[in-house]
Amino acid sequence: MHPHLKKVGDTSQLYVQDKPFLVLGAELHNSTASNVKFLQSVLPRLVEYSINTIFLPVSWEHIEPEEGTFNFNLLDGVIESVRSHGFHIGLLWFGSFKNGESAYVPTWVKQNPERFPRSVIWKDGYLTTTKTLSVFHENNVEADAKAFQRLMGHLEATDKDNTVIMVQVENESGVLWDSRDRSDISNKLYKENVPKELLSHLETAQLAQQFKTRFPKVSESGSWESVFGRGENTEELFMSWYYAKYIDRVAAAGKKVYPIPLFINVALNIADSLPSKVWKRPNQYPSGGVLPHTMDIYNAATSHIDMYSPDIYADEFEEFCDAYRHGGNPLLIPETRRDYYAAERVFYAYGKCKAIGVSPFGIDSVWEESALYKTHFGLLKQVSSQILEAQAKNKIFGFHFDDRAVSRPLVHSFGNITAHIDRIHSYGKPQSGFGLIMQTSDNKFVGIGYGYTVQFSSSTDHRVEIMSVEEGRYVDGDWEQTRLLNGDETASNSRWQFASVNPDYGDYHVPLCYPATTGLSICNIYVHKNLYGMFP
Structure with a gap:
């Protein structure tokens, strides 16, 4: 069976060869896979990182250098090289759009703007024709869809062991340097009535809060400005609708011949790597992408896309994770x-x-910066089967405590058992804490990570106490205990603790916590009737 998504509990999971699969990925630089020999020089180093899936591009210009003539030799060599190192592939289709432009379309498309029209924007006081294909012209989407269908058909015919497990359709699509296309056809459509199928969806769907905040009042019918109001936010919605329709048509052509999971990625509307939020305007990022406030537009317009996927470079990592579960x-x-x-x-x-x-x-370029992924993906790989099972049963919780902020304890309920999670105490400088815990049976929890502590309570009149904590690792699925923790390492079995890699004892002369070793442990608890009220 081909790779597919399956609804489990309140989420969906990826199935590969009919088994649930947790993607531990790494995306290569855009040109790494443009030459098989160069790619082969990189792959051996990735094996050390516990990665199981490599995201890499295939471009329209490479597979259809002449109209109607297709060449998959490079792609076949790339797939075989990746397969031989034991990886799967998340394939990125650089078709009409890459980072909001059309740099990867074939020469025969680039050199014929009359047949394949470009978008028009208002820039520096003038109307300017861009390098980006317009989403309003049939020739553009038809040519892209034909090429994508041939690509997907080739994968279906040749990739029998499912090396390619998903495909991204286009890349960070949207208008650059303006909030919408200003061409004649775009202007005409902008003045026309909003499509009824969109209005019907907005009337009946559970809408994202980000959409409702920007558009608190939506009229029942009329032009785009009549329904949503005047301004760049409405122009962005307009572009989102037509980009979504364009991309979905390309996706539909591919899915018709090979229905594996397809996703859209998006450049976010917030400045990267800043300590405080600096929100961008629609002319400062690709306007028309699937953002938290436009996701409902895409939901109404697409039926062949399985996932909307954020490219998260901003500090607001957790916020965007939450938003893209909408x-x-x-x-x-x-x-x-x-x-x-x-x-x-x-x-x-x-x-x-x-x-x-x-x-x-x-x-694949700066390995030192990526070293933590080697450790963290190594932990996730050991417990990937437990994670998948816990996700399906809603018995998992992940978290992060920032070393730059005051620690606020977290509380998460696993049925009648409540976990109270906090950053581990430090006598010196506070350190970050992060990890995830899973309830694998009534009285057993598995946890990974560093720099945090867990205490348990019951929602009933029972007490929950720690019976034992085993530190260790999974080797080929089998548990190997390295230490049985007690005493200082568990505060005499009152806390399930995950030490920091380099604990800071400050001026305190007693090193109360042994540094982290495996970053993985099993906590066994027992629950009993509390006969005398609260435990002091």
């Missing part, structure tokens, strides 16, 4: 930072938001 959307993060900041937060994505996968971008 409407039951399965969370896949095809691009994120390769530094410690994102590496510490992957546990939140897999645990709290039940992510299908996370993939740092450009891991």
Whole structure:
């Protein structure tokens, strides 16, 4: 059976060869896979990172250099090289759009703008024709859809062991440097009535709060400005509708011949890597992409896309993870930072938001920055089967405590058992804490991570106490205990503790906590009747 998504509990999971699969990904730089020999020089190093899926592009210009003539030799060599190293592939279709432009379309498209019209924007006081294909012209979408269908048909015919497990349709689509296309056909459509199918969806669907905040009042009918109001936010919605229709048509052509999971990625509307929020305007990022406030537009317009996937480089990692679970959307993060900041937060994505996968971008260039992924993906790999089972049963919770902020304890209920989670105490400088915990049976929890502590209570009149904590690792699925923790390491079995890698004892002369070793332990609890009220 081909790779597919399956609804389990309150989420969806990716199935590969009819088994649930947790994506531990890495996206390569755009040109790494443009030459098989160069790619082969990179792949051996990725094996050390516990990665199981590599995200890499295939471009329209490579597979259809002449109209109607297709060449898949490069792609076949790439797939075989990746397969031989034991990886799967998340294939990125660089068709009409890449980072909001059309740099990867074939020469025969680039050199014929009369047949394949470009978008028009208002820039520096003038109307300017861009390098980007217009979403309003039949020739553009028809040519892209034909090429994508041939690509998907080739995968269906040749990739019998499912090396390719999903495909991204286009890349960070949207108008650049303006909030909408200003061509004659775009202007005409903008003045026409909003499509009834969109208005019907907005009337009946559970809408995202981000949409309702921007558009608190939506009229029942009329032009785009009559329904949503005048301004760049409405122009962005207009472009979102037509980009969604364009991309969905390309996706439909491919899915007709090979229905594996398809997703759209998006450049977010917030400045990257800043300590405070700096929201961008629609002319400062690709206007028309599937953002939290436009996701409902895409929900109404598409029926062949399985996931809307954020490229998260901003500090608001957790916020965007939460936003992209709207409407039951399965969370896949095809691009994120390769530094410690994102590496510490992957546990939140897999645990709290039940992510299908996370993939740092450009891991093939600066290996030192990506070193934490080697450790963290190594932990996730050991317990991937437990994570998938816990996601399906809603018995998992992921979290992160920032070393730059005051620690606020978290509370999560596993049925009648409540976990109270906090950053581990430090006598010196506070350190970050992160991980995920899973309830694998009534009285057994498995946890991974560093720098946090867990205490348990019951929602009934019972007491919950820790019976034992086993530190260790899973080797080929079998548990190997390295230590039985007690005393200082568990505060005499009153707390389930995950030490920091380098604890800071400050001026305190007693090193009360042994540094982290495996970052993985099993906590066995017991529950009994509390006969004398609250335990002091």
